[in-house]
Amino acid sequence: MAALSQLERDLRTKLNKSVRTVARNIMNDLAEAGPVWGGEFRDSWEAYAPGVGAAIPGQYPYTLSDIPELPVTKREMERVTKLIIGNRAPYAMVAMDLVAPSDGFRYPGYEPEGDVVFRGTRPEGGRRGDIGPKIPGGSDNRSTAPLDWYTTYAGGGKMQKALERGVKAEFQA
Amino acid sequence: MNYQAIRAAVENPLLNAFNALVPPVPVYFDNITAVPPNTTTEYVRVNITFGITNEPTLTNSVDNARGALIIRIFTEKGRGPARNQTLITTAVNALETLNATAKPSTGTFFRLGEITGPIFSTTEDAPHFMGRIDTNWVATVLT
Numbered sequence: 001m002a003a004l005s006q007l008e009r010d011l012r013t014k015l016n017k018s019v020r021t022v023a024r025n026i027m028n029d030l031a032e033a034g035p036v037w038g039g040e041f042r043d044s045w046e047a048y049a050p051g052v053g054a055a056i057p058g059q060y061p062y063t064l065s066d067i068p069e070l071p072v073t074k075r076e077m078e079r080v081t082k083l084i085i086g087n088r089a090p091y092a093m094v095a096m097d098l099v100a101p102s103d104g105f106r107y108p109g110y111e112p113e114g115d116v117v118f119r120g121t122r123p124e125g126g127r128r129g130d131i132g133p134k135i136p137g138g139s140d141n142r143s144t145a146p147l148d149w150y151t152t153y154a155g156g157g158k159m160q161k162a163l164e165r166g167v168k169a170e171f172q173a
Numbered sequence: 174m175n176y177q178a179i180r181a182a183v184e185n186p187l188l189n190a191f192n193a194l195v196p197p198v199p200v201y202f203d204n205i206t207a208v209p210p211n212t213t214t215e216y217v218r219v220n221i222t223f224g225i226t227n228e229p230t231l232t233n234s235v236d237n238a239r240g241a242l243i244i245r246i247f248t249e250k251g252r253g254p255a256r257n258q259t260l261i262t263t264a265v266n267a268l269e270t271l272n273a274t275a276k277p278s279t280g281t282f283f284r285l286g287e288i289t290g291p292i293f294s295t296t297e298d299a300p301h302f303m304g305r306i307d308t309n310w311v312a313t314v315l316t
Contacts, residue, residue, distance in 0.1 A: 103297040123206075125299025132206035146309075148243050150218055154310030156224015156284065157239035 012077050014170055016070040019082045022166030023047045026085055029162050031060040034095060034126065035152050036114030041095045044088040050081055051069050057088070096150040100127050107141070114144035129159040175281070179222055179238055179312040182281040183271065187219055187244070190267040191260075198260060215260065218245040224309075236314035242268075242285065247301035254293055257304040261291050264306065282313045 027045040036042045049068040058066030072083060073144035086092075095101045101107075107128075114130040121138035129147030134140065146152075153159055180280055184202055191198045194308040200217045219242070244264050248257040276282050290306035 098292070099294050100296050100299055100303065125296055125301070146222070148222055148241060151243055152222040152224050152241045152306050155239075155241040155307065156222060157228070158224050159307075161225065 008074075011153075012072040012074075015077070016072060017064075018167050018170035020047075020064055020067040021169055022163050023085060024062050024064055025166050026160040027062045027066070027157060027158060028060065029153065030085075030150070031062070033145065033149050033158075035112075035143065035149075037073045037108040037110070037112045037144065037148075039113055041087065041089045041092065041116075044092070046086060046088055048084045050079060050084070051076065060117060061106065094128055097127050097129050097148050098150070100125055104144045112142060116142045116144055117146055118143040128172065175236065175314045176223065176226075176238075178281045178314055179223075179240075179283070180284040182312060183221060183242060183268075183285075183310065186267045186271050186272070187217075187264060190263050191217055194263065197264075197304075204291050213249045215246075215256070217246070217260065217264070219243075220245075229237065236316070237316075239309065239311050241307060241309050243305065243307040246291075246304040248304075250295055250300065250302045254302070254304070256303055257293065258291065261304050261306060268308065277315065277316050282315055283310060284312075285310050 024047075027047065030045055031042045034041060039060075042048070043063065044057075044059055045060070046054050047067045048054045049070055052068045052070065055068040057068055070076070087095070089095065091101075091105070094101045094105065118129065119140070119142050120131045120133050122131050122141040126173040127147065129143045129145060129149065131141050131147075133142050188200050191200050196215055198215050200219055202219050204219060221240060221242055223238060223240040224238075228237045228239065246260045246263075246264070248260065252298075265288060268288065271283060272285050274283075286309040287299050288306050288308045291304040293302065293304050294303045
């Protein structure tokens with residue numbers, strides 16, 4: 001019986017590690033897919049474990065030590081939500097193109113660290129990545145990630161691939 | 174991979190749905206700048222993005238792609254959400270019709286996932302009230 005309970009515990013440990021690996025993969029993918037100016041948004045991804053909390057904030061490239069350790073008790077393993085990934089940057093929703101910038105929001109004026117993928121004029125009240133052709137007399141805006149990059153990552157299959165990669169890495173090892 | 178066929182499979186039903194309204198509501202797709210003549214002009218923006226293409230499936234087809242569809246509806250600000258929601262309903266109905274279409278033997282087989290939203294937003298700077306829905310899609314180009 002002792003051997004069986006140890007096997008169960010090993011399995012739970014492996015499962016937890018695969019969950020943390022998936023979270024790390026997703027955070028790195030998001031960091032690479034999203035906009036990068038000074039790097040604050042890219043370095044503000046974090047994973048939060050209900051009942052445990054967040055790990056010490058890390059930065060891109062994220063490692064397993066940036067993901068909180070998960071308890072391996074049977075009771076804790078039954079939690080439906082293992083980890084929640086979020087971004088600490090106060091303007092994260094704007095960076096993810098989920099909301100238009102609020103009034104008074106100012107885009108960074110310096111040169112971006114990331115590659116500029118669009119350059120032109122953002123319409124009045126437009127979202128971060130909503131940049132069209134340059135309008136004579138209009139503003140000169142730049143974007144380092146395409147419009148809706150986050151929705152595309154989450155819904156376009158890449159997040160699911162990150163999940164598959166993480167599970168395979170642990171259970172085929 | 175026939176990207177254009179995939180794009181057309183979702184763009185055409187949406188364009189037809191909004192063109193059929195009285196008066197028609199203009200729809201702007203990717204890489205077309207939306208230039209409404211004034212702040213009371215309603216319009217729709219449709220963005221189709223590709224996530225994964227050439228994905229191997231259980232069948233022999235590798236012309237299988239996944240992506241996201243984002244629809245933004247712009248209506249007059251300060252008039253309540255009713256008109257915006259009416260136009261969102263037009264979009265959702267077009268998408269649900271697309272989902273209910275039987276699988277063809279040739280052409281593009283297109284399926285959408287669950288629709289997120291609508292999420293409404295506006296700011297002082299923005300000339301319009303905006304409603305946003307998004308969903309993921311899977312498409313297979315059949316030969």
